[in-house]
Amino acid sequence: MVPLSYYLVLSAILFACGVTGFLIKRNIITIFMSIELMLNGVNLSFVAFAAQWHNLSGQVFVFFVMVVAAAEAAVGLAIIIAVFRTRETLNIDQVNLLKL
Amino acid sequence: MTENLHLWILPLLPLTGAAINGLFGKRFSRSMVASVGLTFAGAAFVWALWVASRFSSLPRLSLPYVVTVTTWLRSGSFQADYAFALDQLSLVMLLVVTGVGFLIHIYSVGYMWEEGGFYRFFSYLNLFMFFMLTLVLGSNYLVMFVGWEGVGLASYLLIGFYFTRDSAASAGKKAFIVNRIGDFGFLIALFLMIQHFGTLDFGKVFNATQALPAETSGAGFLTAIALLLMLGACGKSAQIPLYVWLPDAMEGPTPVSALIHAATMVTAGVYMVARSHIIFEHAPSAMIVVAIIGILTAFFAATIGIAQTDIKKVLAYSTVSQLGYMFLACGVGAFSAGIFHLMTHAFFKGLLFLAAGSVIHAIGGEQDMRKMGGLWKKIPWTWITMLIATCAIAGIPGLSGFFSKDEILWRAYQANWAYWFVGVFTAFLTSFYMFRLMFLTFAGEYRGAAGAPHGHEEHAGHGTHLGREEILPAQAPAPHGHGHGSGGIHESSWVMLGPLVVLALLSIAGGWIGANRFEHFLEPATGTVGALAAEPSTGTAEPATLPAAPAEEHGNERLMTGISVAAGLLGLGLAYLLYSAKPGLPDRIADALHALYTAVANKYWVDEMYATLFVKPLVGISTFVFWRGVDQTLIDGTLNGGAAGARELSDEVRHMESGNLRSYAGWIAIGAACVLAYMIWVGTR
Numbered sequence: 001m002v003p004l005s006y007y008l009v010l011s012a013i014l015f016a017c018g019v020t021g022f023l024i025k026r027n028i029i030t031i032f033m034s035i036e037l038m039l040n041g042v043n044l045s046f047v048a049f050a051a052q053w054h055n056l057s058g059q060v061f062v063f064f065v066m067v068v069a070a071a072e073a074a075v076g077l078a079i080i081i082a083v084f085r086t087r088e089t090l091n092i093d094q095v096n097l098l099k100l
Numbered sequence: 101m102t103e104n105l106h107l108w109i110l111p112l113l114p115l116t117g118a119a120i121n122g123l124f125g126k127r128f129s130r131s132m133v134a135s136v137g138l139t140f141a142g143a144a145f146v147w148a149l150w151v152a153s154r155f156s157s158l159p160r161l162s163l164p165y166v167v168t169v170t171t172w173l174r175s176g177s178f179q180a181d182y183a184f185a186l187d188q189l190s191l192v193m194l195l196v197v198t199g200v201g202f203l204i205h206i207y208s209v210g211y212m213w214e215e216g217g218f219y220r221f222f223s224y225l226n227l228f229m230f231f232m233l234t235l236v237l238g239s240n241y242l243v244m245f246v247g248w249e250g251v252g253l254a255s256y257l258l259i260g261f262y263f264t265r266d267s268a269a270s271a272g273k274k275a276f277i278v279n280r281i282g283d284f285g286f287l288i289a290l291f292l293m294i295q296h297f298g299t300l301d302f303g304k305v306f307n308a309t310q311a312l313p314a315e316t317s318g319a320g321f322l323t324a325i326a327l328l329l330m331l332g333a334c335g336k337s338a339q340i341p342l343y344v345w346l347p348d349a350m351e352g353p354t355p356v357s358a359l360i361h362a363a364t365m366v367t368a369g370v371y372m373v374a375r376s377h378i379i380f381e382h383a384p385s386a387m388i389v390v391a392i393i394g395i396l397t398a399f400f401a402a403t404i405g406i407a408q409t410d411i412k413k414v415l416a417y418s419t420v421s422q423l424g425y426m427f428l429a430c431g432v433g434a435f436s437a438g439i440f441h442l443m444t445h446a447f448f449k450g451l452l453f454l455a456a457g458s459v460i461h462a463i464g465g466e467q468d469m470r471k472m473g474g475l476w477k478k479i480p481w482t483w484i485t486m487l488i489a490t491c492a493i494a495g496i497p498g499l500s501g502f503f504s505k506d507e508i509l510w511r512a513y514q515a516n517w518a519y520w521f522v523g524v525f526t527a528f529l530t531s532f533y534m535f536r537l538m539f540l541t542f543a544g545e546y547r548g549a550a551g552a553p554h555g556h557e558e559h560a561g562h563g564t565h566l567g568r569e570e571i572l573p574a575q576a577p578a579p580h581g582h583g584h585g586s587g588g589i590h591e592s593s594w595v596m597l598g599p600l601v602v603l604a605l606l607s608i609a610g611g612w613i614g615a616n617r618f619e620h621f622l623e624p625a626t627g628t629v630g631a632l633a634a635e636p637s638t639g640t641a642e643p644a645t646l647p648a649a650p651a652e653e654h655g656n657e658r659l660m661t662g663i664s665v666a667a668g669l670l671g672l673g674l675a676y677l678l679y680s681a682k683p684g685l686p687d688r689i690a691d692a693l694h695a696l697y698t699a700v701a702n703k704y705w706v707d708e709m710y711a712t713l714f715v716k717p718l719v720g721i722s723t724f725v726f727w728r729g730v731d732q733t734l735i736d737g738t739l740n741g742g743a744a745g746a747r748e749l750s751d752e753v754r755h756m757e758s759g760n761l762r763s764y765a766g767w768i769a770i771g772a773a774c775v776l777a778y779m780i781w782v783g784t785r
Contacts, residue, residue, distance in 0.1 A: 019769050023762050092761065 007048035014041030107184040114229035125219025137222030145198040185239030189625035193236035203599035210595035228254035271348040278345040282335015289328035326386035337369030354457030363450035391431025398424030402529035407701040434511035435626035444500035448492035451603035455486035476542040485604040494531035500610035531671025539679035
């Protein structure tokens with residue numbers, strides 16, 4: 001059996017990748033994917049712990065997260081499409097009309 | 101049973117007048133303002149007369165007659181009521197305040213008619229009446245203190261009536277600040293009373309004091325209370341060392357000088373000491389202090405009065421001097437004599453000031469006696485009334501001042517012949533400077549500039565008839581000086597002469613009300629005559645022999661009277677010699693006694709001394725330590741520094757709020773990392 005720490009390290013790596021991508025990327029799609037990456041890094045921790053402690057709560061949580069992520073993807077992608085239609089760009093630094 | 105006298109109405113009447121004139125007077129016509137002011141002052145006088153007529157029907161034993169309006173404050177066992185009390189002493193004060201006050205109100209209508217701020221003047225004057233009545237009617241020290249402070253306020257407002265004139269404004273401030281020193285003493289005395297007696301009610305305090313032994317040897321808290329009360333009285337009644345404000349107070353309009361700074365307010369200190377006579381009688385050493393302050397002030401102020409050239413300043417120093425007599429009377433235990441002199445003084449000094457006002461009015465605002473002279477033909481009524489008052493103050497037999505001053509001197513002689521000696525010498529000086537004033541003002545030739553420039557157009561009869569104001573020139577709110585300029589010297593209108601005549605009659609008759617009867621009338625309120633004889637340290641204990649040898653004492657008294665009358669006549673003669681018969685002589689005497697004359701003419705440099713000793717250091721400390729040091733550097737520095745620091749910090753911090761999404765995310769990541777690091781650190785410890 002794969003030890004818990006492996007899963008956790010992988011989860012941490014995924015999450016760190018997500019954070020890094022979120023911080024350094026300008027493309028909205030990439031940022032969006034980075035968020036998904038962070039969510040799934042967390043999901044991995046949840047299922048790992050659930051398997052370790054034979055507790056279903058972690059699994060249930062993961063389902064919730066996936067449901068929310070799916071909804072978020074639907075809404076988020078719709079926003080991205082709308083933004084692209086009006087602004088003709090996906091560079092997040094140029095989508096700053098509401099900034100003072 | 102006793103009927104309800106409704107004493108509370110007495111102060112309320114002038115307060116109503118003050119409120120009406122103060123709030124709405126600006127829109128009223130002058131005659132309306134005058135009638136409101138006169139109505140309420142007159143109503144108070146009528147009410148006081150009614151109270152006086154009912155007074156004898158009050159049962160003697162129930163005096164003082166107390167009317168409690170409401171409980172003012174209650175704190176633990178301490179309670180102070182808003183209550184008014186009436187006894188013989190306050191009745192006398194009541195009649196003097198409302199009577200003389202009403203006369204001066206009438207006079208003011210004529211005198212102030214052409215001045216700006218007419219409604220303001222009457223509002224203040226009524227306000228003064230309110231506080232003065234509160235002062236004399238209060239049945240405990242706290243209500244008295246309210247009146248005490250209130251008359252100080254009214255005095256301040258009226259001294260600074262011509263507030264655009266710098267000297268008037270600073271004279272008002274000086275009066276207020278000097279009075280603060282006295283009030284400080286009064287207040288501490290009240291605290292001591294609360295501490296020792298737990299009450300401020302006159303009756304309770306005096307009963308408690310009565311039960312205590314007199315502090316004949318050494319000084320206890322009663323002496324302390326008495327001395328502190330005396331400090332308060334010194335401030336209000338312009339005694340050494342706090343008399344300096346009164347001469348400056350002459351910056352106010354002349355009716356104010358007559359009412360507040362001669363007849364009523366300045367006598368509040370005498371009233372307070374007489375009211376507290378039980379405390380003073382139980383503190384013989386304080387009595388000695390009172391007597392010495394009184395006699396020194398009387399003498400000192402009289403010498404200054406000799407060399408003054410401003411007609412009102414002479415009268416001001418004369419007031420200080422006469423107040424000294426009253427305190428001398430209190431100091432030797434002759435409280436009723438002090439109050440008697442207070443009453444007669446209110447008549448003749450009020451009259452002197454009003455007549456002086458009439459003189460000033462007649463010659464167009466000039467106050468320098470050297471520029472007067474020969475006025476008796478031009479303003480005969482003023483001259484006659486002023487002459488009567490002068491004779492009264494000089495102690496010419498038959499006039500009121502003679503009786504009261506003689507009474508004081510006789511009682512002073514019984515206490516200590518030194519008091520008497522200085523007193524008689526002061527009486528000589530009084531007579532001298534008063535007749536000097538008379539000769540300079542009324543006798544000889546007119547020395548003023550003949551065609552002096554006059555303020556505005558001719559007006560022979562001053563506003564006695566209504567509707568006059570339509571033709572009056574519009575006045576600035578507060579004209580500089582007296583705008584009484586008019587063509588030629590003219591007698592004042594009857595609105596002004598009427599009060600003069602009434603006061604002159606009172607100055608003549610006031611004394612006949614009676615040396616002896618007055619004393620017995622006041623006896624319940626001011627203590628038995630000669631009660632002090634039992635106190636060893638106050639004098640030669642001569643009064644003890646009074647019942648034993650009445651004939652001899654009477655002979656003695658007659659001799660004393662003769663001497664004081666002679667002193668008065670001597671003063672008159674000397675004044676005649678110097679200022680009428682040989683006009684060149686005063687200058688030569690002044691040259692001969694150069695140093696003395698300079699000292700007297702400069703009022704012994706007391707003002708300058710106070711300026712150097714107290715005012716300048718205080719101003720210096722205030723400027724450099726409290727203002728620039730504490731206020732500007734410390735307080736402002738801390739506040740402004742704090743504000744500037746917060747601003748700079750915010751300036752830096754606000755750059756975090758960039759609106760850049762990724763920088764926010766970065767901060768969140770850093771925060772999360774910190775939390776994580778902390779958790780790991782805690783976990784591995």
